[in-house]
Amino acid sequence: MPSLEDELFPSTPGKFKIDRGHTNMNRQFQRCFASTSTMFLWALFLIALTASYLSFQSFVDSGNRYITASWGGIQWEKQIRNSAHIQRPAGMSVLVTGAAGFVGSHVSLALKKRGDGVVGLDNFNNYYDPSLKKARESLLNRQGIVVVEGDLNDAALLAKLFDVVAFTHVLHLAAQAGVRYAMENPGSYVHSNVAGLVSLLEICKSADPQPAIVWASSSSVYGLNENAPFSESDRTDRPASLYAATKKAGEEITHTYNHIYGLSITGLRFFTVYGPWGRPDMAYFSFTRNILQGKTITIYRGKNKADLARDFTYIDDIVKGCLGSLDTSGESTGSGGKKRGPAPYRNFNLGNTSPVKVPTLVNILEKHLRMKAKRKIVEMPGNGDVPFTHANISLAQREFGYKPTTDLQTGLKKFVRWYLSYYGYNPKDVQ
Numbered sequence: 139m140p141s142l143e144d145e146l147f148p149s150t151p152g153k154f155k156i157d158r159g160h161t162n163m164n165r166q167f168q169r170c171f172a173s174t175s176t177m178f179l180w181a182l183f184l185i186a187l188t189a190s191y192l193s194f195q196s197f198v199d200s201g202n203r204y205i206t207a208s209w210g211g212i213q214w215e216k217q218i219r220n221s222a223h224i225q226r227p228a229g230m231s232v233l234v235t236g237a238a239g240f241v242g243s244h245v246s247l248a249l250k251k252r253g254d255g256v257v258g259l260d261n262f263n264n265y266y267d268p269s270l271k272k273a274r275e276s277l278l279n280r281q282g283i284v285v286v287e288g289d290l291n292d293a294a295l296l297a298k299l300f301d302v303v304a305f306t307h308v309l310h311l312a313a314q315a316g317v318r319y320a321m322e323n324p325g326s327y328v329h330s331n332v333a334g335l336v337s338l339l340e341i342c343k344s345a346d347p348q349p350a351i352v353w354a355s356s357s358s359v360y361g362l363n364e365n366a367p368f369s370e371s372d373r374t375d376r377p378a379s380l381y382a383a384t385k386k387a388g389e390e391i392t393h394t395y396n397h398i399y400g401l402s403i404t405g406l407r408f409f410t411v412y413g414p415w416g417r418p419d420m421a422y423f424s425f426t427r428n429i430l431q432g433k434t435i436t437i438y439r440g441k442n443k444a445d446l447a448r449d450f451t452y453i454d455d456i457v458k459g460c461l462g463s464l465d466t467s468g469e470s471t472g473s474g475g476k477k478r479g480p481a482p483y484r485n486f487n488l489g490n491t492s493p494v495k496v497p498t499l500v501n502i503l504e505k506h507l508r509m510k511a512k513r514k515i516v517e518m519p520g521n522g523d524v525p526f527t528h529a530n531i532s533l534a535q536r537e538f539g540y541k542p543t544t545d546l547q548t549g550l551k552k553f554v555r556w557y558l559s560y561y562g563y564n565p566k567d568v569q
């Protein structure tokens with residue numbers, strides 16, 4: 139009888155040598171035959187195992203190819219390098235995250251126009267109509283700017299981008315925006331504004347040379363602050379929304395990376411930015427759409443029937459603020475994850491310095507659209523809104539000459555003109 143060991147390990151070399159001197163040939167033959175067929179079965183099993191392993195590997199490989207299909211390869215790298223190519227003396231090569239977004243697309247075009255190299259990154263998520271993002275991307279493409287489709291949390295993609303281009307600057311504008319949406323989808327704020335930010339900083343800190351980073355914080359960090367106008371030295375530890383809390387977290391996180399790794403960091407506290415190619419989720423945009431469609435608009439009102447007010451800031455002024463910040467960012471001091479000395483850490487308000495009440499904003503829209511709004515006034519729900527915002531911009535003025543020049547009347551006129559042409563309304567129909 140074959141031992142258990144024989145059964146389990148039938149292919150052990152030399153184990154089944156035929157003993158020719160044995161008289162019981164038949165038995166020998168049977169044993170040998172039995173062993174051979176077991177060997178055969180095991181061989182079959184091994185072949186099947188190898189085949190399944192190989193096909194699994196090829197499935198994994200093809201999966202990876204699918205995941206990375208939108209980036210990688212010699213041709214792709216060439217496009218990225220062309221896009222990042224600097225065309226002016228002492229120019230910069232900038233990675234703009236959120237490049238297909240409102241502010242990102244405007245600043246990318248301005249950078250390219252003055253001869254800087256720009257590579258965009260955007261995940262084209264569907265927080266609002268992605269076709270608007272695609273339309274902005276087309277504008278950028280026409281100026282030779284490539285927008286890579288990918289998420290901040292894709293560390294392999296970020297590493298690849300820094301392999302291909304030694305970016306001098308990162309303008310980090312990709313974020314989950316919107317104050318009130320944070321109650322519906324809190325996870326998206328953590329994903330983009332916290333995890334995504336850290337993922338980007340990790341790559342930047344390890345880069346050699348390290349880029350200088352300018353990124354979008356928010357006026358919302360002032361939260362329940364009542365000192366007006368808001369100064370950078372005011373309290374920012376009482377956020378009123380999760381959106382604000384993630385932006386405040388961003389300011390703390392970037393401080394850490396500045397402190398440990400010597401990254402140059404500039405945070406920009408944007409005050410309710412508006413203008414052509416804007417964000418459809420914002421009040422001025424959705425009010426315009428609803429007024430044109432004859433739908434009722436809801437206007438929130440604060441305590442004691444006080445109107446809410448915002449320091450609405452026109453996009454062209456914000457673009458100038460972004461360029462000024464990039465130009466004065468100073469250099470990161472570290473390389474390859476090691477700090478070599480202190481680097482700049484700055485936060486600036488970029489606002490308009492003249493708050494306007496929301497009902498006044500609606501009056502201006504009515505005038506430009508030549509249509510009456512159907513208004514419904516409701517008490518401000520506890521949704522993260524703050525009663526007013528008002529920027530003190532003296533710090534940005536001093537540091538890089540920031541000076542907003544567009545008032546809400548003028549800015550909304552430009553917005554309405556863009557809106558009507560983009561969405562195909564004939565202004566004559568809008569009487």
Ligand SMILES: O=C(O)[C@H]1O[C@H](OP(=O)(O)OP(=O)(O)OC[C@H]2O[C@@H](n3ccc(=O)[nH]c3=O)[C@H](O)[C@@H]2O)[C@H](O)[C@@H](O)[C@H]1O
Pocket residue numbers: 315316317355356357358408409410411419420421422436437438439446447448496523
């Ligand atoms: O500065 C910022 O850091 C933020 O600015 C922007 O937030 P907000 O100032 O809240 O702008 P926005 O939504 O246009 O509401 C404007 C006003 O209309 C009121 N509002 C709004 C909607 C509505 O239906 N009714 C209404 O009265 C509303 O109560 C508010 O008083 C960006 O979206 C945000 O991403 C961030 O960048």
